[in-house]
Amino acid sequence: MRTRYDKLIRDHVPEIMDAQEVRYEVGVLGDEAFRRALLTKLAEEAAEAGEAAGHEALVRELADLSEVLDAVMEHAGIGVEEVRSMQRARRAERGGFERRLVLRWTEP
Numbered sequence: 001m002r003t004r005y006d007k008l009i010r011d012h013v014p015e016i017m018d019a020q021e022v023r024y025e026v027g028v029l030g031d032e033a034f035r036r037a038l039l040t041k042l043a044e045e046a047a048e049a050g051e052a053a054g055h056e057a058l059v060r061e062l063a064d065l066s067e068v069l070d071a072v073m074e075h076a077g078i079g080v081e082e083v084r085s086m087q088r089a090r091r092a093e094r095g096g097f098e099r100r101l102v103l104r105w106t107e108p
Contacts, residue, residue, distance in 0.1 A: 007044075008037040010067075031075075038072045 009026070017024050029037055045068050049061035073083065 008034075008041045035075060038068060038075060042068050042072060 014026055045065040049065050052058040052061045
């Protein structure tokens with residue numbers, strides 16, 4: 001029975017499926033479809049990292065998340081230093097997460 005995915009996959013997945021004798025179909029995305037698929041994959045990987053149970057699983061999911069972030073930045077023409085610079089500025093302006101604060105409620 002055929003399972004439909006329509007999701008972005010890593011470059012070596014077809015070879016892995018070939019080795020497992022899995023029948024499949026892949027396509028190639030254009031620029032805008034690739035951008036949308038990367039952002040969808042980013043959310044998917046972030047959710048998987050949030051659900052990871054244990055250190056090794058978290059490391060694996062963070063590695064996947066990092067891979068997608070690298071692809072998003074490359075596709076958008078954004079360098080690592082540009083992101084790090086913005087991160088430093090945002091941290092200076094709003095802080096980091098060292099204090100482990102949680103907002104419980106507000107009132108107008």
